[in-house]
Amino acid sequence: MSYEVDTPVFAGPFDLLLHLILQDEVDLYQVSLGGIIEAYLAEIQRMEGVNLAVATEFLLIAATLIELKSRRLLPDTSDLDLEEELALWEERDLLLARLLECKTFKDASQALKALSNDASLSFPRIVGMEDQFLGLMPDLLEGVTPNAINQAYLRATAPKPQLDLFHVTPVKLTVAETVESLIEELPILGKTTLKHLTKSSADRVEVVIYFLAVLELYKQGVVDLTQIKTFGDLTISWLGFDEDADFANINTYEG
Template structure:
């Protein structure tokens, strides 16, 4: 059974003409205008409902094809000394070639864009797709000082940034690196597994200073999410000490 195409399958009249030329294996520089016009008109007759502005473009092209066809059918007997009339298909061929170039470049750019989304440049900001969710920070840190937790995280980030600036090889910006992908769900599972194996873990255990900055941020967000869901609790005995992370609700003795 033959595949039937409708006008909605084409981006415009030039797209439809290129399809018909390729289908009939015609030379674009020597189009059989009579055959192409008949097939083009058949597509218009069989077209389903199309937006008015889009349909008008197809109708204008149909009129152009009929005009070229009529000129091709006229007898040509130039008198001595008269200039030879130019081929009436010349303008149409020029438009088709230009459209074909634009379409080719567009397809290449779309392909490059798809590939580039998997890479990022060194020292360039990378976009992270982290699902947004409404978080009540007061409820999350009800029994923990948010300032102390933030100061600890900020201290770790500053240390990581200082180490990066001390490396001379990071001056190279033109190298392309494969983007590391981390998700809050993966990091949440990692934290739960640590607590299940050891009974508890610590902030500096899950957020190591040698981690990439992106991984540190995602891990920190995963910890906040677990606190929000009350799957873990955190305790800090000293203002500058490590933060202990346990599963479930903290006992009253531990809180004291």
């Protein structure tokens, strides 16, 4: 239950007032926060007991409205330095996060209440099965014979047919060979692209091998890689051969 307010510019739930102010549908300057707080305190005095949930929600939203109003009464911040401006934006983000967290818990509590109401309408079965139904359990081995079990075993252990791969061309290019080729080619080119290096590749596997070889060169610090946009062409710049580079342990690509 939300606290109801009645002002010249708005009448309704208090949290809805905050939402409308954030959406600029209600002018914050025309809302008298002092009058709202005084009316709320008078309402608490008339109540026999204080609803902790409503009181907590009111205090949170009232504090938020006061902070919003004080922020809007400040002078223009266009002359603030970058750090002060970032600090203001950070406080604004924290404020919005606090409001979102409040709404999240409120929605979650309503959902849990609905589930609780639905659960209260159901009653679990607490008795066992009646005697007349105890013998009605199905026989899981009915119709299963030793011969059927034997046939199932033979099917499970039968060797699977081997796929004939005679038509698949084996990969002749390796990452290590491609690295050696690039070490000879890149110093001459200076700067090139992966697309240029793979323009004569026969299939995608060779393109992948070239890419792995370029990454190995980058790992050893002998090339620099640049990609202007996502999925764009990869520019490769030769930096010079490093005496500390170790290409001896490059794994050969086996396909």
